[in-house]
Amino acid sequence: MTQKELLFSALRHETTPRAPWVPFADVHAGKLIGADAQQVLTDEDTLLKALLEVNRLYKPDGQPVVFDLQLEAEILGCELAWAADGPPSVASHPLADTMTVPCLCTLPKPEQGRLPLVLNVMRKMKELVGETTALYGLICGPFTLASHLRGNDLFMDMYDDEDYVHDLLNYCTQCGKAMSDMFLEAGMDVIAVVDPLVSQISSSHFEEFLAEPYTELFAHIRSKNAFNSFFVCGDATRNIEVMCKTAPDSISVDENVDILAAKNITDLLCESNSCGMYGKSWMCPPYIGEIETLIQQAKEYQYILVYQIIGQLEDSYDFEGMMETGKAMTALAGAVREKMASCFGADALYLAAGGCGICSRCAKLDDQPCRFPQKALASLEAYGIDVSSLAAAANMKYINGSDTVTYFAAVLFHEKEV
């Protein structure tokens, strides 16, 4: 598995041998070669040179190409104020005094503003490092873009003229789609939608104004067979859940977010279809049943037998090795269920790792009943079990050395007959 594939695997929410690494070098990239922010963001050769230096130095699994939230705004008529130490800022808001929504014919085109420069660098990066490094194209999120265009009055509009805000956000969403299309065509693997302002509003405002635009945007990016990420700056802890519900492939946060609180939410959110299995199998949500009911069911058992499989990998990128171990786990869990059924009683619950895996294509996809109800396996996670806590409780190791991968499975049962 290449470095890039390791990141893709994480974006598909598969278990990876290690966490992928995406150093967020934007104008800092310039610092590495002695160039200032304005030079990096306005000169093609400087930008490319800086990004290649980042790639050489940090050996990233994924790398953003340009982080300038003002790229679209500049094309759409905002004046920019340039600085040596940071990206430019928006200095004027074209819609500040006119409550209008621009015509869709004004959406950015590849020859406008600094797009020719950015698109060229994207193509060159793809050619030079794209084989091994996943490339991120960053677009300005609809809410921040709307505030660039309208200014801070946008916040007041959310109270005084909701319809206007919806219309303006729709325009900005279409802008996001147009930008994504251009970036994908230039070879980007992941589109990151960056919206710092999301940290400044309540969850109910998010649901009222941003849930739809974001769902639409992420679905669009996915329909182009690309990955996406929802970037937010500032303390957006309370909004992580509503952000997840717009179904991005991943969420990117900064140090202001309470990472443990956020993880609790993302762990539970099967609906965000992070593993890609939501709605694809009888043994996965939503068909497996309500999470609360499943947790309750699991809690009714008195005993649990936990077992694990440790797979040896060639290196930390050995994706095939990981898949092999996954298959071995499914086979072992199947054998436990078939050969040891008499030990656990008829009402035992057999849980394995990462969904069912008995059939290569679940009958559910063809609207047919389960082919092997006696063999079908749900995952520990589907029943709300936190596998790393379970491992600790069972006195087993979750991580078993470098270049290994460990899967867990369990049988829950009543009478202690083993």
Place this chain on the structure above:
Amino acid sequence: MSVLTEISENLQKGKAKIVKQLVQQAIDEGIPVKQILDEGLLSGMSVIGEKFKNNEVFVPEVLVAACAMNMGAALLKPLMAQEGVEAAGKVCIGTVKGDLHDIGKNLVKMMMEGKGLEVVDLGTDVSPEAYIDAAQNQGCQVICCSALFTTTMGVMEEVVKAAETAGIRDKVKIMVGGAPVTQDFCEKIGADKYTPDAATAADAAVELCKAI
């Protein structure tokens, strides 16, 4: 419910028009102007300020409330002048050069106006010279600098130096704030006052003006 409580509650919901009507009603009922301001507008705003600090309400909620406060306060202003209630002081505020984050600065400004200060808004991307100019030529007693970047915080030190060079350091007070700014930083650069949020910033500015 007394009209003052009604003012406070509607302000918290950001109902600017109703707040304006109620303030007019209170004036007509003969309630002293200072009391309308303190027990109606400012009491409502301090509830919002507190909730904002505790992460219970967010920027849009605070902005609409502050807007309602300012609409009410606009009715009181001419009366205060008549009654001889003087402005609490005059300050200028701006986001420093290279920085255009102005949400926090605007909140601070609105809170200061609510507390009866006259505020000159220098906008964003403000050079040290522009602050000094406002102090020298518009009679601002306090210079307030906001910065949201670790890279633009340094400009605040330049403002302090520029005040020294201009020979007005003993005549003006300099306040600093914004997410990355700390008490330590304030002391290090030789500024006079740091506070972490808009409500305390407004109180502190009033105090500084009194002291001058």
